[in-house]
Structure formats: C-alpha cells, structure tokens
Amino acid sequence: MPLNLTRINRSYLFAFIDSHIIHYPTPISLTYAWSFGSLAGICLVIQMLSGIFLAMHYTPNIDMAFSSVEHIMRDVQNGWLIRYIHANGASMFFIVVYAHICRGLYYGSYMEPRELLWCSGVIIFLLMMGTAFTGYVLPWGQMSFWGATVITSMVTAIPVAGQPIVQWLWGGYTVGNPTLNRFFSIHFVLPFVIAGLTLVHLALLHKEGSNSPVGSDTGVDDVPFYPYFVSKDVFAFACFLLFFATFVFYFPNVLNHPDNYIPADPLQTPAHVVPEWYFLPYYAILRSIPHKVGGIIAMGGSILILLLIPFINTSEIRNTTYRPIFKFCFWFFIADFIILMWIGQKPVKDTFILVGQIATVYYFAFFLILIPIIGKVESALVHYKLDSD
Ligand code: HEM
Known part of the structure; x- marks a missing residue:
C-alpha cells in the first residue's frame, strides 16, 4: 500500500494540537x-x-x-x-x-x-x-x-x-x-x-x-x-x-x-526630550548617575539584571504570599519602579535628582541584595520553626 504522507502529517498535527492545546495539562x-x-x-x-x-x-x-x-x-x-x-x-x-x-x-x-x-x-x-x-x-x-x-x-x-x-x-x-x-x-x-x-x-x-x-x-x-x-x-x-x-x-x-x-x-x-512612558524608569536610572558611561552601564544593567534572578535566588518558596519579608520588599519594589517612572519625566534638578538616586539604589539593591539574602533568612526561619515543632 502506498504511504499516505498527507494523512501522516495531518494525524501528527492533530496529535500535536491535542497534546499541546486541548488536553494540555494545566494546574x-x-x-x-x-x-x-x-x-x-x-x-x-x-x-x-x-x-x-x-x-x-x-x-x-x-x-x-x-x-x-x-x-x-x-x-x-x-x-x-x-x-x-x-x-x-x-x-x-x-x-x-x-x-x-x-x-x-x-x-x-x-x-x-x-x-x-x-x-x-x-x-x-x-x-x-x-x-x-x-x-x-x-x-x-x-x-x-x-x-x-x-x-x-x-x-x-x-x-x-x-x-x-x-x-x-x-x-x-x-x-x-x-x-x-x-x-x-x-x-x-x-x-x-x-x-x-x-x-x-x-x-x-x-x-x-x-x-x-x-x-x-x-x-x-x-x-x-x-x-x-x-x-x-x-x-x-x-x-x-x-x-x-x-x-x-x-x-x-x-x-x-x-x-x-x-x-x-x-x-x-525640544525643551524636554522624554521617551515613551514604558522607557521612563530606565531613563531615570540613566540620568541618576552623574557620569555618562556609568549612567549608560546602569541603564543597560537595570534590564540585564533580570537574567540573573533565577541564578541568585535562594528561596525555597515560590509564591510571595507565603514569604512575609519578601512580600514587603516586592511591593516596595513596585512602588519604586513607579517612582522611577515619574522621575523619568521630570527635569534633572533639585529634589528630583535625590529621589531618582535613592530609587535607583533600591532598584539594584532589590535584585542584588534582597533577593539572595531574604530567601536565605526565610528558609532559616521556616527550618527553625519546623525543628522546634
Ligand atoms: C512577546 C512577549 C511574550 C509572550 C507572547 C509570552 C507568552 C507566554 C505565554 C503564552 C505563557 C503561558 C501563559 C502564562 O503563564 O502567562 C508564558 C509563560 C511565561 N513567561 Fe512569557 N511571554 C512573553 C514575554 C515574557 C517575558 C518578558 C518574561 C520574563 C522576563 C516571560 C516569562 C515567562 C515565564 C517565567 C512563564 C511561566 C509562567 C508560569 O508558569 O508561572 N515572558 N509566556
């Protein structure tokens, strides 16, 4: 019997749709x-x-x-x-x-x-x-x-x-x-x-x-x-x-x-050159560093740092709802990101400079210090509680 390639391809396609969409196991x-x-x-x-x-x-x-x-x-x-x-x-x-x-x-x-x-x-x-x-x-x-x-x-x-x-x-x-x-x-x-x-x-x-x-x-x-x-x-x-x-x-x-x-x-x-709203936080980080090369490195780093998170994370718990210390820092980070967005469209003068610099420090501290440290602290607390029960 001749090989029916159309039929084989079609059955492969149906099997793919079935296992990856229709019956795809989802929590x-x-x-x-x-x-x-x-x-x-x-x-x-x-x-x-x-x-x-x-x-x-x-x-x-x-x-x-x-x-x-x-x-x-x-x-x-x-x-x-x-x-x-x-x-x-x-x-x-x-x-x-x-x-x-x-x-x-x-x-x-x-x-x-x-x-x-x-x-x-x-x-x-x-x-x-x-x-x-x-x-x-x-x-x-x-x-x-x-x-x-x-x-x-x-x-x-x-x-x-x-x-x-x-x-x-x-x-x-x-x-x-x-x-x-x-x-x-x-x-x-x-x-x-x-x-x-x-x-x-x-x-x-x-x-x-x-x-x-x-x-x-x-x-x-x-x-x-x-x-x-x-x-x-x-x-x-x-x-x-x-x-x-x-x-x-x-x-x-x-x-x-x-x-x-x-x-x-x-x-x-133009009097103020401002990017679109979604680039403002990174623009604020760029302008918070009073050094051209430093500012550019910080801006690039603020996005590339996302690549590091999976590898510097120390938490054994995934959901932030069950991580009381991290939960506070997480929501503070979201507020920090919004503050950076606001600073990004303000002129570089007076208090805006200081607010931008503090927000930039927290942005990096969240990823480089808080994510690795809080995971360890929370794990230690959980193990201590389990051991003492
Ligand atoms: C064009 C942009 C993107 C598209 C079309 C896309 C599409 C998707 C889809 C359809 C899912 C499965 C549904 C869901 O869990 O929400 C997913 C999951 C996921 N995506 Fe994306 N994504 C995009 C960008 C990103 C970005 C920028 C990140 C992170 C930096 C990311 C990280 C993830 C992760 C970690 C999951 C697994 C989530 C889980 O299982 O809890 N994605 N993505």
Missing part, C-alpha cells in the same frame, strides 16, 4: 494573572497585522515620513483606526508584558526548573524595546528625531571607537535619511524574530508545564487546557479589548507626546 489553580501570556501573544499579532497595513502607506524618507503619517490619518480609509490601534497597541503590549513579568516575579516563576524559560522572556523583552524604539522614530516628529539622537549618541561614550560607531549606526554625520531607512527595516523585521522566539518560549514552557499560585508543578492538580483555560483566556481577552478600545476611541493621544505632532527640526531641540 487547576491558575488565576487570571496567568492570562497575560496569551494576551501578550495577541498583542504581538495585533501589532504585526496593523503594522503591515501601515507600511502599505508609510514612506520612510525624511521629507515625506511625517506627511505620509498625516496622509494615513486623513485620506486612507480607516487609516486613523489602523494607526491608533498600532500606536496605542504598543503601550498595551508593554502594560501586558509588565504584568506578565510581575506575575513571574511574584509567583517565583523564574525559579528552577523554569530558568531558561524566564531568560527567553528577558530576551524577547529586549527585542520588544528595540522594536518600540525604532518604531517611535518613524513618524519623524520632534520627539522621534531628538529621542533617536539622544539614545544613539550614547554610543559615543565608548572610548576611541564611539564616534566612528555612531556614524556607522546613523549612516552619516547626524540622524538622517539613512537612519530612518534602516530603522524602518529593523522595525519591520524584529517582530518576526520576536514571533520566532515566542515559539521557543512556549516550547520551554511546555517542557516543564506552568507554575501555579500554590507553587505546585504540573502533574499535581491538573485539568485539561480546553475548555477550562480557553474560556478563561477568552474572557480575559474580552476585558482587555474593552480597555484597549477605550484608549483607541476616546483617548487616542493621551499616551503620546504632543511635540511629536511637530515635524522633526534638527535645528531646534
């Missing part, structure tokens, strides 16, 4: 905090689709970029909708991913055996930042131009090679047409790389299965993913859509800087 106790992962995937799809439609009408040339965006807003059928979905979608993506990271931090999802899964997430997060940064340059408004100038100029802090490298990045002696062209290419390509890495992220997740609010591993209290978590994720998606639509239809420009509606002018620096 029964997962809360809505576990829906942010699927929401992040939906955000990525929304950004890629709306971006492809924008690219059909956008012109990556410094003389036409700004007006091509206005053309999308005014002349293209539903162009305003596609652009507002894409611009606000970037913010929604960051809200969702920040919530996803916080869930991981709170429930100890980075702990053994999910170290690589966590690290794959951090790499995705770095690429997301690169995508958002290059995307913000494309409308070629004042903030686009000056934001690109401020950030790319950091490369000049590299001794000796800094100047040649930045000129190579720009494709000239300032941020200009070659810069806009390459940023457009990078902005178009990166989401596809993120999509590929997301598949790696999911493969790593399915290797160990989900962590859970009680800290149990898969196999202890599982139910099939369908229908329990499909319905839960669909409800989370409906709520997210309402939230997203409120911005798109009622406050489409509230997360944008008004100066970006002024065409880029290389001869006039």
